[in-house]
Amino acid sequence: MLGNVDIDNSECLLHMKKRELKPTTAVVPCPVVLLSVRGEERPNIITLSWTANVCSDPPTVAVGVRPKRYSHRLMLEAGDFVLNIPSSRQFENVVFCGTKSGRDHDKFEECDFTPIPASRVSSPMIAECPINIECKTTRVIPLGAHDLFIAEVVAVHVDEELFESMQESTQFDIARLNLFTYVPLTGEYWAVGDKMD
Amino acid sequence: MLGNVDIDNSECLLHMKKRELKPTTAVVPCPVVLLSVRGEERPNIITLSWTANVCSDPPTVAVGVRPKRYSHRLMLEAGDFVLNIPSSRQFENVVFCGTKSGRDHDKFEECDFTPIPASRVSSPMIAECPINIECKTTRVIPLGAHDLFIAEVVAVHVDEELFESMQESTQFDIARLNLFTYVPLTGEYWAVGDKMD
Numbered sequence: 001m002l003g004n005v006d007i008d009n010s011e012c013l014l015h016m017k018k019r020e021l022k023p024t025t026a027v028v029p030c031p032v033v034l035l036s037v038r039g040e041e042r043p044n045i046i047t048l049s050w051t052a053n054v055c056s057d058p059p060t061v062a063v064g065v066r067p068k069r070y071s072h073r074l075m076l077e078a079g080d081f082v083l084n085i086p087s088s089r090q091f092e093n094v095v096f097c098g099t100k101s102g103r104d105h106d107k108f109e110e111c112d113f114t115p116i117p118a119s120r121v122s123s124p125m126i127a128e129c130p131i132n133i134e135c136k137t138t139r140v141i142p143l144g145a146h147d148l149f150i151a152e153v154v155a156v157h158v159d160e161e162l163f164e165s166m167q168e169s170t171q172f173d174i175a176r177l178n179l180f181t182y183v184p185l186t187g188e189y190w191a192v193g194d195k196m197d
Numbered sequence: 198m199l200g201n202v203d204i205d206n207s208e209c210l211l212h213m214k215k216r217e218l219k220p221t222t223a224v225v226p227c228p229v230v231l232l233s234v235r236g237e238e239r240p241n242i243i244t245l246s247w248t249a250n251v252c253s254d255p256p257t258v259a260v261g262v263r264p265k266r267y268s269h270r271l272m273l274e275a276g277d278f279v280l281n282i283p284s285s286r287q288f289e290n291v292v293f294c295g296t297k298s299g300r301d302h303d304k305f306e307e308c309d310f311t312p313i314p315a316s317r318v319s320s321p322m323i324a325e326c327p328i329n330i331e332c333k334t335t336r337v338i339p340l341g342a343h344d345l346f347i348a349e350v351v352a353v354h355v356d357e358e359l360f361e362s363m364q365e366s367t368q369f370d371i372a373r374l375n376l377f378t379y380v381p382l383t384g385e386y387w388a389v390g391d392k393m394d
Contacts, residue, residue: 018329018354020316025250026330026353027258028282029376029389031224052249053222053381054261055340061224062259062345064251085225091393119217132215133223141338143252143347148259150340156223157215172382179226180393181378184250185369192226193390196288196377 025050029181029190034084034097035063036115037074038123043115045107045126046071047098049182050146051083059153061135064146070102075149080121080136084129087178088191120154130177132157222247226378226387231281231294232260233312234271235320240312242304242323243268244295246379247343248280256350258332261343267299272346277318277333281326284375285388317351327374329354 030049037044050064061083065072075081086094093111100107108115108126115124118134125132135151142148164171179192227246234241247261258280262269272278283291290308297304305312305323312321315331322329332348339345361368376389 017357019357019360021353021355023256023350024353025253025256025258025350026282026328026355027228027230027248027250027280028328028371028374029226029228029378030250031226033224050249050251050253051224052247052251052259052261053224053227054247054249054259054345055343056222056247057342058340059220059222060261060340060343061222062249062251064249064257083224085223088393131223131225134220141336141347143255143257145254146252146257148251148347150338150345153220153222156218156221158218158223160214160216163216174225174380174383174385174387177225179380179387181226181389183371183376186371188371189393190371190376191390191393192378193388196285196386196388 025184028183028185030184032086032094032180032182032189034086034090034094034126034129035071035081036084036124036126037071037081038078039074039102040077042106043108043124044071044074044102045097045111045113046102047094049184054150061133061151061153063149063151064143065149066146072147074102075137076140078123080134081123081151082118082121082125083133083135084126085131085133085177085179086129088180089178090128091180091189118155125157130159130162222381225380225382227381229283229291229377229379229386231283231287231291231323231326232268232278233281233321233323234268234278235275236271236299237274239303240305240321241268241271241299242294242308242310243299244291246381251347258330258348258350260346260348261340262346263343269344271299272334273337275320277331278320278348279315279318279322280330280332281323282328282330282374282376283326285377286375287325288377288386315352322354327356327359
């Protein structure tokens with residue numbers, strides 16, 4: 001009996017054995033968004049993962065963007081942006097928009113993305129993304145490598161096909177989104193799988 | 198030929214048909230964390246999803262917390278907290294810690310969670326969670342329903358069993374984390390599935 005207790009304890013301690021890493025960005029899993037923003041020459045798109053809903057009322061998002069990124073200046077100039085939530089159908093373009101600069105590329109054209117006007121902001125939305133979140137920047141906070149854009153959500157658009165078949169349904173079928181997520185610890189993208197019970 | 202083009206176009210427009218919603222927190226999928234914080238009587242745990250990595254250097258997180266939540270005052274008093282990333286093994290406790298108040302419950306005890314000392318902060322870590330992120334609050338920004346805590350990551354701990362079998366390996370096996378994610382549009386939790394290629 002005592003033997004069993006000892007074994008249980010050691011298994012428990014083994015399970016809890018931890019390794020300390022250098023401080024790093026370890027919140028996982030992370031959302032992946034395609035941020036679209038108006039530009040003088042052409043609109044741009046940037047793939048970002050340092051983002052979250054941070055307040056329910058008024059609905060507010062926060063987005064971390066490196067000052068040296070091309071979109072950073074566009075975001076300051078526009079004062080608004082759209083967070084477009086991609087589905088796995090757009091995965092290849094998500095990688096492209098995260099690794100190429102808008103200085104050298106017309107990302108809407110090269111990704112075959114369709115810019116469509118937003119309702120309340122000057123930046124365009126990406127038609128092909130199933131969710132589009134219109135945001136107006138309210139403040140920008142320098143944090144170091146990234147500046148934090150805090151922005152109020154002023155409109156949200158979702159593809160009709162995300163709703164369950166019943167007409168006038170307001171119930172989303174999340175499986176139809178084919179969402180995926182980013183894991184900075186390994187730099188990998190992982191698909192969202194099944195609903196938890 | 199022209200007929201085919203017309204059909205293609207209409208399919209395309211059908212696919213892009215959008216519905217506008219009231220402004221809401223629509224960034225998906227969201228991480229789920231168990232925030233642990235020191236308290237005068239006892240430490241507390243709160244389940245949160247309004248959180249993200251927001252800066253790489255110094256590694257920084259942002260966390261939205263309602264001022265009326267019991268942990269809000271504890272976080273102000275402690276000046277630090279730990280973000281514990283749960284695996285699906287802790288799912289039941291994640292729901293418990295998100296719906297019960299620390300005013301009425303000793304959540305460490307009721308969840309059978311083990312508080313262990315952190316390296317650099319005064320708040321305890323949850324031993325059973327596979328990743329523990331020690332954070333020191335640098336600023337608190339009122340946004341409305343939620344206050345935004347911005348905090349520097351000062352240490353990260355991960356379970357040894359997350360590393361691939363090779364000794365001294367620094368390569369994580371993300372599948373061993375059994376991560377899950379929160380989708381505020383439906384209030385559902387969804388498991389992380391397979392790696393994207």
